[in-house]
Every structure is written in structure tokens, then in C-alpha cells.
Amino acid sequence: MNPVVTFNAFSFSYGGKIQALNNISLTVPAGSFTVITGDGGSGKTTLCLAIAGLAPHYFGGAVGGSLLVNGVNTLQRQVAELAETVGIVLEDYESQLVTMTVEEEVAFSLENRGAAPAEISRRVQEALAMVGLTGQERKEIAALSGGQRQRLAIAAVLATRPSILVLDEAASALDPEGAAELYTLLSELNRQNHLTVVLVEHDLAKVLPYATQLVLLQEGSIAAAGPAAKVLRHMACQDSYREGLPALWTLKLYMEQTAGQPFGDWRQEDEAIFELVRYMTQANEVSKNARTA
Ligand SMILES: Nc1ncnc2c1ncn2[C@@H]1O[C@H](COP(=O)(O)OP(=O)(O)OP(=O)(O)O)[C@@H](O)[C@H]1O
Numbered sequence: 001m002n003p004v005v006t007f008n009a010f011s012f013s014y015g016g017k018i019q020a021l022n023n024i025s026l027t028v029p030a031g032s033f034t035v036i037t038g039d040g041g042s043g044k045t046t047l048c049l050a051i052a053g054l055a056p057h058y059f060g061g062a063v064g065g066s067l068l069v070n071g072v073n074t075l076q077r078q079v080a081e082l083a084e085t086v087g088i089v090l091e092d093y094e095s096q097l098v099t100m101t102v103e104e105e106v107a108f109s110l111e112n113r114g115a116a117p118a119e120i121s122r123r124v125q126e127a128l129a130m131v132g133l134t135g136q137e138r139k140e141i142a143a144l145s146g147g148q149r150q151r152l153a154i155a156a157v158l159a160t161r162p163s164i165l166v167l168d169e170a171a172s173a174l175d176p177e178g179a180a181e182l183y184t185l186l187s188e189l190n191r192q193n194h195l196t197v198v199l200v201e202h203d204l205a206k207v208l209p210y211a212t213q214l215v216l217l218q219e220g221s222i223a224a225a226g227p228a229a230k231v232l233r234h235m236a237c238q239d240s241y242r243e244g245l246p247a248l249w250t251l252k253l254y255m256e257q258t259a260g261q262p263f264g265d266w267r268q269e270d271e272a273i274f275e276l277v278r279y280m281t282q283a284n285e286v287s288k289n290a291r292t293a
Pocket residue numbers: 014018019020038039040041042043044045046047059
């Protein structure tokens with residue numbers, strides 16, 4: 001996968017004083033589903049804002065190193081130009097909704113770009129279909145559920161056809177079903193529409209089935225990055241992170257210790273069930289043989 005976002009020894013401090021990111025070197029491959037995690041204040045939001053150019057263009061501050069998005073240095077482009085490539089949905093996505101109806105909301109950024117009415121209409125339909133809001137065009141935004149409003153915020157961003165979608169704690173206000181639906185949607189956009197997804201999530205169980213890359217931030221620096229299994233193993237070795245492991249991995253590590261044998265890098269429950277049933281069958285076989293010997 002070609003790199004789409006490349007941080008080279010990138011640092012950022014708000015107002016030149018509060019060091020939020022420190023010497024970050026990271027590649028986000030095109031088409032990846034990259035999950036940023038870490039404790040509060042570790043720099044996750046700032047990393048998202050940097051990819052969209054909002055740090056430093058909107059939140060002023062001092063920058064060190066470089067950050068390339070599709071080969072373009074974010075310092076040398078305005079936020080509006082970067083928005084052609086990067087769509088961002090903030091944690092407070094409600095603040096991104098500025099019109100009365102669903103249709104108006106998705107059309108808003110296209111109208112600002114001076115798109116022709118026929119093109120706007122086509123893209124509104126396309127974006128609403130992508131998030132499952134077709135048929136809701138005339139509905140008032142205030143009448144939508146929280147989950148629908150969030151999907152609308154995503155549709156408004158997708159209408160500009162970005163190649164990278166950045167979401168900061170997208171599921172934090174959703175109930176477990178809403179969160180599961182959101183991640184299923186994001187995974188489909190990632191796989192079917194080849195959208196590169198970068199998102200912040202504390203609850204790693206929610207994203208474990210989808211993450212192709214996991215980045216653990218610690219006080220503004222990268223503590224670990226790479227395939228989910230690599231980063232989860234790193235977390236398992238540290239007392240302060242063990243609690244943040246998905247339950248599936250807590251079980252896996254316990255079983256590995258108990259059984260004295262490694263299991264696969266479980267991402268979904270059915271993988272765990274398959275291996276555990278096989279393990280139990282083998283264990284039963286061994287004890288049966290021992291009894292008959
Ligand atoms: N607008 C701002 N002005 C000044 N300092 C800020 C600003 N936003 C964040 N910071 C500081 O930058 C550091 C990183 O904050 P950031 O919000 O990126 O972390 P985070 O990992 O997203 O935190 P959380 O999980 O609590 O949202 C923190 O020390 C924070 O206090």
C-alpha cells in the first residue's frame with residue numbers, strides 16, 4: 001500500500017508552549033484502517049487535527065519536522081485545499097452540522113465550493129447512500145437520532161470525495177449497537193470505497209476486527225505502532241495498559257498461560273471459539289488416552 005500520510009519527526013506545540021506531539025514518525029498506508037489510541041492528553045486529537053491541517057493552520061502553534069498528505073506538506077497548503085483530500089469528523093460532530101435539513105447539510109460544503117446544481121444533487125444522493133440515509137433528504141436534522149446525525153456528519157464530509165477520512169472518538173456518544181453499526185459502516189467504506197480511515201478509539205474491542213494498523217500514543221510520542229497484534233502484545237507487557245486490552249486478548253493471554261501454548265491473534269470471537277473448541281477436544285483426547293493406558 002502506498003503511503004498516504006507520512007509524519008517525519010513531526011512535533012507540534014499549542015501556542016509554541018504545550019507540547020502535544022513530540023517527534024512522531026509514522027506512515028498511514030493508503031487504504032489502511034488506522035486506529036489511534038492512548039491515554040487522555042496523549043495527543044490523539046492533535047494527531048487528527050494535524051492530518052487535516054487544522055494544527056497549525058487553525059490551532060496556531062509551533063511545528064517541527066514535516067507532515068505529508070498525499071505527498072503534499074500540510075504547512076504549504078490551506079485547510080480548504082487539504083479538505084479535498086482529508087475529511088475530518090470531530091468528536092463534537094454536532095458542531096459540524098450547520099443547516100436545517102439532511103439534504104442542505106450534505107450540499108452545504110459542495111455549494112461553498114461552487115459545484116453545479118446537478119453535480120451537487122448527484123453527490124448528495126451518493127453520500128447519503130454511503131451512510132444509509134437515503135430517503136431522509138427532507139428530514140430536519142433535529143428530528144434525527146444521535147447515530148443518524150453522526151452518519152450525516154460523515155456524509156457531509158464524504159460528499160467532497162476525500163481519500164482519507166479522519167474521525168476523533170466517533171463512537172463515544174453512541175450506545176453499543178450504534179457503535180457497532182458505525183464501525184461496520186466505516187469498515188465497508190474502507191474496503192468497498194477504498195477510503196483510508198484514521199480514527200481515535202479507546203475501546204479497542206470495537207475496532208479489533210477492522211484495524212490494519214494500531215498506534216499507541218503516550219505523552220505525545222509513539223509508544224508502539226504496527227499491526228494490532230504487535231501493539232496489543234506491547235500493551236500486555238505494561239501494567240498501565242493491560243486493562244485497556246480487548247477482553248478477547250485478556251482471555252487469549254490467560255489461556256496461553258494456562259495451556260502453555262500459543263493461540264492465534266484473535267480479532268473476532270469466532271476465531272477464539274474455533275481454537276478453544278479444538279484445544280478442548282485435544283485436551284479431552286489426551287485425558288481419555290491417559291485413562292485407557
Ligand atoms: N487547543 C489547545 N490549546 C492548548 N493546549 C491544548 C489544546 N488542545 C489540546 N491541548 C493539550 O495538548 C495535549 C494533547 O491533547 P489532545 O487533545 O491532543 O490529547 P488526546 O489524547 O486527544 O486527549 P483526550 O483523550 O483527553 O481527548 C494535552 O496536554 C492537552 O491539554
